[in-house]
Amino acid sequence: MIRLPRLGPIRTSPDDPRLFSFNNERDAIVHDVVERVTTGRSPGEVERLLADAAYEEIRRLESQRDAEASADLSGWRSRARRIHGMDAGERSAELARAASHYAWDIAGNFDPRVFRFVTRLVPTLLTGVMAPSTLPNLLGGDRWLGDRVLTQGDTDLLRRLSKNATLVITPTHSSNLDSVVFGFALERAGLPPVTYGAGKNLFTNPFISFFMHNLGAYRVDRRIRALLYKEVLKAYSCVLIERGYHSLFFPGGTRSRSGGVETRVKLGLLGSAVEAWVRSVVSGHERPVAIVPLTINYVLTLEAESLIREHLKESGRAQFIMEDDEFSQLDRWNTFFRKTLMMDAAVILRFGTPIDPFGYRMDDTGASYDSRGRLVDRRSYVLKDGVPAMDANRDAEYTRELGEIICQHFKRETVVVSTAVVAKVLFARLAQALPGLDLYQRLRMRGQVIVPREEVLADIDALRGKLRALADQGKLVLSPVVDGTPAPQLLERALSAWSGYHTRPAARWQDGGLVLEDLNLLYYYQNRLGCFAKDLAATTPAHASRAAEATR
Amino acid sequence: MTTDRERPVTVLGGGRFGRALASAVHRAGRRALLVSRSGIDIGGPPPEGVEAVGELARAVAESNLVLIAVGSDRMVEMARELGAVCSGRHSLVHGLRGLVTHDHGETLEPASVVLRRETDVRRVGVLAGPLVATSVLAGRPGGCIVASRYDECIAEVRAALTGPMLRVYRTDDCVGVEVAAALVGTLAMAAGFALGAGFGPSATAVLVTRGMRDAGHVGRLFGAHPETFTGLAGFGDLVAAMADEERPEVRLGRLVAEGRSWHDAIRQVGRVGVELTMLAPRIVALAKRSKVDVPVLEAIAGVLSGAFDTPAALRSLMERDLS
Structure with missing residues (x-):
């Protein structure tokens, strides 16, 4: 474990984020965990x-x-x-x-010096290294990178709420880069740093490992199947939340192989958030716990090719850990960053409404309100004979319902990006051109289908009209590019994102038409809209797209 | 401090079923508060030992457990009223033998879903099975099933109803029990018709058994477990219905078999008849939309809607391909 030398305990001031005190409390945390288990x-x-x-x-x-x-x-x-x-x-x-x-193997470490270094210098360095043309503006690198990583949602509310409640951020999971872009977005939004569980396989890369080790990550070894380990892991997460450490975990458990938004979540760590809140109520010192669903939406996904391969093989479900995907290949990183840093809004992180363990909306004071705006008495949910009490079956059920609610939020907060729209249009054309074939037969028809440019553009406008209708109903969110870019440019943006990074282009021009080339990739990117299939089928376009209107 | 078991149990609905539940609560040694918006005197004075309460909010404030015994036509309105007065400590358990309809019958919803949506209560459950109101009121032995995902809710219902004459079984398949309870009514009506029309025991048995299989398929559309339909909520309740000549569903079938018009027969059995005759066609429409084959329910719905007569319905079932 690589750590910077330190002579004495970390001195913290009252204004420092809670995580700054972590190292001073680590022994006590591990002790609590062992005792509880x-x-x-x-x-x-x-x-x-x-x-x-x-x-x-x-x-x-x-x-x-x-x-x-x-x-x-x-x-x-x-x-x-x-x-x-x-x-x-x-x-x-x-x-x-x-x-x-187990608890010591899991326990993390937080070094404020590394945190300050990362938050002050890494965006600038990253920008300079990956996009040398911006070197004259190096000092403005943070802002420049900020144009590529967009943050949406009510971060002011979250900032205020973080003073009154423990935040548990629950993002969608598409890439191993998620924690990196999340950390950047968190810092830019002025939100406190969080502790999080990271797969032990990520600690094999010395560069990544150094930052993981020093920025509050705790290690999750998915190879260990022992019940005792799982209990220790859950207890560790629970104790952290109880002690007021803002946390992050990916409720999907692993990166989405299909490219789709999670429609089911794992309940283990989520249960630790519910339990932490119940324990605080039982102890008589309620510390509100606010779950914050977050969607991370990439125009280009670093590991798209290997993820969809695993999905299609159906052998790479939750238990499969890929040791050698694009994440471990430095040349792919370099190309990925070069592509990503050329695109505005290449990654959009959208924070959803903070909710309590029962799924009720929370305000900045930590109070909960139901869908009719009535104040909710959270304590009433854990009473037994008039006093708050633990109840494993009840809390497991609350957790299961919370998981379903988080998935609803994921869907609602999904930001539709250009590659998803274009992939959806092209994949639909593939299905039309090859009726009677099943998915796997279709995916083998590389380069067999050509779609005329004008038809692709018309399809993009038609799909966008439907997506806009759904966005108007609050069922999803359109990215600024999808919302405001004319179809020809939208198409070019998606094609340009894919070409040069992925091994094979998803589609390429030939004689005024688009040849559908890497069908697995098209399938992967269109899957982002998979959870809206029923909504799209039942929707008629609300109105002509603003982008199309702008071109007339 | 009042323990949960010392609190009274609220029963909503002063009809026969509500009064029977309140009576069972009293017999189990708990205080029973009977709330009926239409007035307790509709079904007669409250059963012995049961307190009639005029105000819903007062009863709910005193209780943790609320047993709901109202018809599907009142369920949404009742859920909204409960939403204004219930909190997380309450358990809401309904005994509806039907599904709640919206959009002129296009959407069918189990009442537990309505209760979850309209209130902040999480501990929602359903009471079903061969719970015969007259038997409960008379203190004859019997049993029923309570379904909930929450152990606490099940424990509350058991503590409120279990007595020397009533056994309460359990399951966590809430929606399965609700769909089974709804479709048992339809099958009981068909059984009443079959018996009244002289189909004979073999044909009647085939009709209800294959009909229960259809019900299981419909249940799966809602996420139910198939085995729920072979338990107390399914066959258990159907056997009780067929053994009870006064059961309105069976009477409705018999009356039609004896030559009464549907209109006449429904008038004789009351509101249950209206709900029954509307449910089967809606269920069949849902099954068709979902590409689920439900031949027995389809035949029943066909007869109810007048699409074909009884001989034609019988032929459609007997001539089906056995493969």
Whole structure:
């Protein structure tokens, strides 16, 4: 773990973000986590948890077969042999040791010096390195990059709310770059830094690892299947939120392979947010928890090719961790950034309305309101015999409902970008041209379909009319480019984004028509609109597009 | 401090079913508050030990559990009224044997969805199965099923109703129980017709069994578990209906089989008849839109709408391809 040397504890001032105190509290946090996971368990539960951990860890480490694994493997084998001969006290102590090992492996680190360095210098350096033509304006790099990364939503409200509630940001997940652009957007919006769980595979890149290690990320090892590990991870997240650390986790769990917006979320870490709030109410010191759905919308996705490949193979679901995709290839990074930095609004982050653990809208004081504007008494949801109480079944159900509500917010806050519109139009043409074929047969028809330019432009205007009608109903959001760019330029923008970055262009010009070339890519980008299929089918264009009107 | 079990239970709806529930609550040793907007005296004085309360807000303020025994025509309005007075501590459990319709029948909704939408209450449930009002009022033994995703809600209902003469089973398939409860009425009507028309036991058994299979397919459209339809909410309730000559659904079928016009028969059995005759065609339309094959329900809907007569409906079922 790479950390900068430090002689004494971090000194914080009252105005510093909460995360600045993290290192000073880390020991206490780990202690809380271990205690929470181990206390109050029956001897049978302790034995089952230990046996499960030994079984799962031996299985994992045997297949891992590296130097790191062999040391741990002998430890777990020895533990497995001893478990059944231990008395209850020994087993409890062994459980605490295992939980402590996991908790320290997960625990993050936050160095304010690295944070200040990143927030002050990285945008400028990144801009200068990736777009040398802007070097004369290097000092204005932050602003320049800011034109590429747009932030939408009521960030003023979130800033005020962050003083009265613990924020739990829950973004959509398309790329490993999400946390990088999110960090940049967060800082630009003047929002406090957050702690977050990052896949351990991301820590293999030394450059990324350094920042991850020092900016509050905690490590999530998805290879570990042991129930004990999952409990420690959830308890860690819960303790952080309870202690007022603003947090981020991707409720989808892993990057969207299909390119679509998440329509289902994983409930483990989300449950930790609900539990943290309930515990605060039970303790008599309610600290509101505000869940903030966020959509991250890329014109160009760094790992689109490998993600859609995995999706189509159907072997790369949640459990699959790609070690060697575009994220680990520096040349792809370079090309990606060059393309991205040439586009205005290349990434749009849209913060949704903050909601409480029951999905009710929150104001900046942390109060909740239902859909009719009535003040909601949150405490009433956790009362038992008139006093707040924990209840695992009830809270699991609240979490499940919260997951569904977050997905509704994701849909509503999806920003439709140019590549999604053009891909949707071209993919629809592919389906029209190849009736009777299933999806996989169609995807094999590379270069077989040519669509005349005028027809593509007409389709873009027609689709945009429908999307605008949906946007008017508050069902989605159009990016400024999609909203205000005439169809020919919109088409060119999408084609130019794809060409030169992806291995094969999604589509190319030939004799005044567009040849549909990389159908997997078209499929990937059009999937962003997949959750609107029913809405689009039931919608008639509200009115002619403003962009089309502008060209007349 | 008042514990949850010491609080009274509110029952909304002064009809036969509401009065039966209130009576069961009293028999289980809990205070029962019976609220009826149309006046308790509509169905007679409140059952023994049950308190009649005129004001919904007062009853709800005292209770955690609210049992709703109103018809589908009043469900939305009732949900809105409850929305103004309920909070997160309440459990709302309805006993509606039907679905709530919107957009002139285009949209069918389980009442639990309406309650979730119109109120801030999360602990929503449904009470169904062979719960026969006259038996409950008379204190005869019986059972029913409560469905909710919330254990607390189920525990509250069990504590409120379970007694020496009433067993309350449980499931978490709320929507399954609601669809089953709604379609059992339709199948009971068809069974009444079949028996009245002299179809015989074999044809009647085939009709209701295959009809329940159709109901399971419809349930799946709403996200229900198929096994719910073979349990108390499905077959359990249907067996009870067929054994109860006074059950309005069965009477409706029998009356038509005996040669009464639908109009006449509906007038005899009351509001239930109107809801029943409207439900089947709407369910079939929904199934068609979703490309789900429901031949028995289609035949029933065809007869109800006058699209074909009974012999034609019977032929359509008997001549279906067995493959």
